Amino acid sequence: MTDATSAARDQPLIAIDVVPVTFATSDGLRVATARRQFAPFAGQEALPGVLLDGAELLADGARRALRTKTGIDAAAVRHLAQVGAFDGPSRDPRDTAISIAFLAVLAPVVAAPPTAAAPAVWRRPDGDDPRLPFDHDAIIRAALDHVRTRIWRDLPLTRALLGDVFTTTDAAALHTALTGVQPDPGNTNRALRTNPALVRTEAPTTAAGRGGRPPATWTWAG
């Protein structure tokens, strides 16, 4: 946005790639991919992505990628955050392109095989699935790092992951999914109790436990 010569129009393509993430205590963290329709890498699973439109906002491009590539509606997006811009000659064999990556936290979905209307495939990010094309593995790593460093500091992000009502168990499971270590249940409860952003609810403990005392449930103040 500096030179007057806007004729210098051999710029890289601008792609938007989205890392769709959900969390549920039963399933842990999940990242969605979809089968690519077009070359390059047609037929392979990859992150949903689009080329940015002329007058489109970056966040709108991210929502469009979710909708058109995975069938996920914008209403299901609880949180959208920019992760960063990725470049490098090796990331796209076709054209030079930069990718602006977004993290999208979605409401957890019922486990279902991908259909034509909802072609998303949900996978564990640490699973040993086949590696993704482009630099999508690096993008997922950056997105999860974004989450790891901001959980409980970024309240909208945390709320998007846990939902409006959640249990102590859910919070502990999220911590385990992100860091790999499971926190002391007692300390977890105390951290939630003393968090001014949370209030305890009397909501019935949703799912049937496998025995044991049902966990406390929490909502967000304000």
Add this chain to the structure above:
Amino acid sequence: MTDATSAARDQPLIAIDVVPVTFATSDGLRVATARRQFAPFAGQEALPGVLLDGAELLADGARRALRTKTGIDAAAVRHLAQVGAFDGPSRDPRDTAISIAFLAVLAPVVAAPPTAAAPAVWRRPDGDDPRLPFDHDAIIRAALDHVRTRIWRDLPLTRALLGDVFTTTDAAALHTALTGVQPDPGNTNRALRTNPALVRTEAPTTAAGRGGRPPATWTWAG
């Protein structure tokens, strides 16, 4: 990087904007701007920025912006970090354009009026200079926020700001410049002494103090 139709080429322009930052105990934090040569906003001070070239890496574009707009050579760049991508219809009156912003930490410069070869104007970020065009004020805010949240956690960044050899006073002044509060000198010294990344040096206390005990000097281990 998704649709096969690479004919969809009415994408926004890709600009690279750089926030050049230096720190010195005597001057505090400084951000450089340069007078724009071209429309829009020709003649006004703004962050150095360029339109990305076709095969150019983002970081290379940032270095080119520094060189061509402020006369700062890449060798003076101690640290370069991506801050984020900025969009929005109001940010450029000419074309739709997105900007990928970089933070560039530079070796402190001797205070000198801008020349044709080095047209950079160094200003205090919190000063009441006239507001900058585009969304450059927001970009500077984001870049400084990037520094504030990473200081002492991101060692290369911290080292770039303080230099290879620095005094306890320098570290305290950096803290003051970033947070506005000046830390307890005793605690500052202890924090440096117990930081495994630092070693104490016997370097002579460079500048003549205004009286008072000269501060300890530190270097980076490894």
Add this chain to the structure above:
DNA sequence: TCAAAAGTGTTAGATGTACACCCATGC
């Protein structure tokens, strides 16, 4: 009543904050 799972209490260690006092320098 037993096992499972969560909640409460308590404590040791680490970390952070504050402040009184001591030391090195310029004038």
Add this chain to the structure above:
DNA sequence: GCATGGGTGTACATCTAACACTTTTGA
């Protein structure tokens, strides 16, 4: 020696981690 300013020691609060023990549920 006196003002200036950094360094050392110490006390106190806070946060963190760990663990023993209690409570609530399902089977």
